[in-house]
Amino acid sequence: MPPLSRSANLELALYAAGAAVAQVRAGRSLSEALSGPEADSNLGAAVQDLAYGALRNLGLLDAILAELLHKPVKPAVHALLLAALYQLRARPQTSHTTVDQAVRAVARFEPAAKGLANAVLRNYLREADALVARCNSDTAHYSYPQWWIDRVRAAWPQQWESVLNAGNLHPPMTLRVNRRRLTPEQYLAKLGERGLAGEHLGAQAILLERPLPIESVPGFAAGEVSIQDAGAQLAAPLLDVRPGMRVLDACAAPGGKAGHILELADCALTALDIDPARVPRISDNLARLGFSARVVSGDCASPAGWSDGGRFERILLDAPCTASGVVKRHPDIKWLRRDSDIPRLATSQGRMLDALWQLLAPGGKLLYATCSVFPQENAQTVTSFLARCDGARRLPLAEPEGGQLLPDARHDGFFYALLEKQ
Ligand SMILES: C[S@@+](CC[C@H](N)C(=O)[O-])C[C@H]1O[C@@H](n2cnc3c(N)ncnc32)[C@H](O)[C@@H]1O
Structure with a gap:
C-alpha cells in the first residue's frame, strides 16, 4: 500500500476518532474503544488527539452541533462531526482541509450524509462566533453534565470553577x-x-x-x-510503612502504589485485586522495579476467599470510585458516569472498609484513598464508617489539607483519610 498523504491520514484519523467517540457514547470506555482490533497504530497519536479533544469539549461541541443539525443523524456520523468540529476549533488554520477530509470520512460511514456534513461544517465556519455565543448552558460552558457541575459547585463553593476547568486541561x-x-x-x-x-x-x-x-x-x-501523578504519590508515604511490616494493598492493580510502598520499606506486601485480567500488571510493575510480593486475585470485601487469617499492620484501600478527580486523563468519565453511581459506589466503599477493618491489627493504620472530588464517596464514606465503628480514629494529615487534594494543572484530584485502630 502506498504511503498515505497527510490529508488522507486526517480522513482516516477523523473516521477512527468518530468511531471511538460513538463507542464512548454507547457506554464503552475510551481506552477500550481506542485499543480494539480496528484501532490503527500508525494513526494512534492523531486519533487520540481528536477523540480526547472531542470528549474534553463535548458539552460545547454537542451544543454547537445541535444548533447546526435540523434532523437526527446516525450516531457514528454525529460523533465524527464532533471530532471534526474539535479539529476546526483547535486548528482553524487548516479548516478547509478539515472540512474536505471530514466529508470523505463521513462518506465511509454513510455516503448519503456527505452533503449534510459539508453543509454543517461550512455553516459552522461561517457563523462560529454567533453559534458559540448561543451555546450558553452550563454544560456547554464547562463541558460536564449538569448534575456533575451542580455537585462540584455544592461541594466546593470557592473552588468549583477551577476544579471543573482543571479537568479539561491536558494532563x-x-x-x-x-x-x-x-x-x-x-x-x-x-x-x-x-x-x-x-x-x-x-x-x-x-x-x-x-x-x-x-x-x-x-x-x-x-x-x-x-x-x-504527583497527587497519587502522596499515598504510600502517608501509610508510614516500616521494614518487616505485614501490609495489604487491597485494590492494587496496576500496582502503582504497591511499587511505591516497596520503594519506601522492605515489607511483606500482599497485593490484591478483584480483576484477574489486571493482576498480572501488578507483578510486571513490581518486577520492573526489582520487587516481589504476594499477588492475589480476590474481592477485598470477602476476605474468606483469599486471606490466610493473618492481620495486617498497614492496609491501603485505594477504593473504586467515580474517578472524578482524574478526568484530565480520562475525559470519557465525565460522560460515562451517572449521578446514581455515587450512592452505589459509596455503599460498596463502606462495605470494603467494614471488611478490611477486621483484618487490621490493633494499633495498625488503614489509608482510605479515592481519586474523586465528590464528598459523598470521600469524607462522607469515612464519617459514616467512623460513626458505626468503635475503636477507629481518623488521624490528622499534614497534606493534603482536610484529606482532599483538588485537581489543578500540575496534579489530579485525590482524597486520603488515615484511620488508626485503637
Ligand atoms: C483505583 S484502582 C487501583 C489503582 C492502584 N492502587 C494503583 O495505584 O495502581 C482500583 C482497583 O480496584 C479494583 N477493585 C474493584 N473492586 C474490588 C474489590 N472488591 N476487591 C479488590 N479489588 C477491587 C479494580 O479492579 C481496580 O484495579
Missing part, C-alpha cells in the same frame, strides 16, 4: 523516582544529559517539561522511575 506527565536507585536530583541531571527537563515537585515527583512516549523515558525499563 502533565509526572515520574516517581525510585529512591532505592537514585535521588530526584540525580535523575534531573540524567534528564539534562539527554536534553530533557523536569521540575522537582516534592518528595520523589518530577514533572516533565513535555510528555514523552513511555519507551523514551530514561531509566523507565530499568526501574529507575515509574509514571505516577
Whole structure:
C-alpha cells in the first residue's frame, strides 16, 4: 500500500476518532474503544488527539452541533462531526482541509450524509462566533453534565470553577523516582544529559517539561522511575510503612502504589485485586522495579476467599470510585458516569472498609484513598464508617489539607483519610 498523504491520514484519523467517540457514547470506555482490533497504530497519536479533544469539549461541541443539525443523524456520523468540529476549533488554520477530509470520512460511514456534513461544517465556519455565543448552558460552558457541575459547585463553593476547568486541561506527565536507585536530583541531571527537563515537585515527583512516549523515558525499563501523578504519590508515604511490616494493598492493580510502598520499606506486601485480567500488571510493575510480593486475585470485601487469617499492620484501600478527580486523563468519565453511581459506589466503599477493618491489627493504620472530588464517596464514606465503628480514629494529615487534594494543572484530584485502630 502506498504511503498515505497527510490529508488522507486526517480522513482516516477523523473516521477512527468518530468511531471511538460513538463507542464512548454507547457506554464503552475510551481506552477500550481506542485499543480494539480496528484501532490503527500508525494513526494512534492523531486519533487520540481528536477523540480526547472531542470528549474534553463535548458539552460545547454537542451544543454547537445541535444548533447546526435540523434532523437526527446516525450516531457514528454525529460523533465524527464532533471530532471534526474539535479539529476546526483547535486548528482553524487548516479548516478547509478539515472540512474536505471530514466529508470523505463521513462518506465511509454513510455516503448519503456527505452533503449534510459539508453543509454543517461550512455553516459552522461561517457563523462560529454567533453559534458559540448561543451555546450558553452550563454544560456547554464547562463541558460536564449538569448534575456533575451542580455537585462540584455544592461541594466546593470557592473552588468549583477551577476544579471543573482543571479537568479539561491536558494532563502533565509526572515520574516517581525510585529512591532505592537514585535521588530526584540525580535523575534531573540524567534528564539534562539527554536534553530533557523536569521540575522537582516534592518528595520523589518530577514533572516533565513535555510528555514523552513511555519507551523514551530514561531509566523507565530499568526501574529507575515509574509514571505516577504527583497527587497519587502522596499515598504510600502517608501509610508510614516500616521494614518487616505485614501490609495489604487491597485494590492494587496496576500496582502503582504497591511499587511505591516497596520503594519506601522492605515489607511483606500482599497485593490484591478483584480483576484477574489486571493482576498480572501488578507483578510486571513490581518486577520492573526489582520487587516481589504476594499477588492475589480476590474481592477485598470477602476476605474468606483469599486471606490466610493473618492481620495486617498497614492496609491501603485505594477504593473504586467515580474517578472524578482524574478526568484530565480520562475525559470519557465525565460522560460515562451517572449521578446514581455515587450512592452505589459509596455503599460498596463502606462495605470494603467494614471488611478490611477486621483484618487490621490493633494499633495498625488503614489509608482510605479515592481519586474523586465528590464528598459523598470521600469524607462522607469515612464519617459514616467512623460513626458505626468503635475503636477507629481518623488521624490528622499534614497534606493534603482536610484529606482532599483538588485537581489543578500540575496534579489530579485525590482524597486520603488515615484511620488508626485503637
Ligand atoms: C483505583 S484502582 C487501583 C489503582 C492502584 N492502587 C494503583 O495505584 O495502581 C482500583 C482497583 O480496584 C479494583 N477493585 C474493584 N473492586 C474490588 C474489590 N472488591 N476487591 C479488590 N479489588 C477491587 C479494580 O479492579 C481496580 O484495579
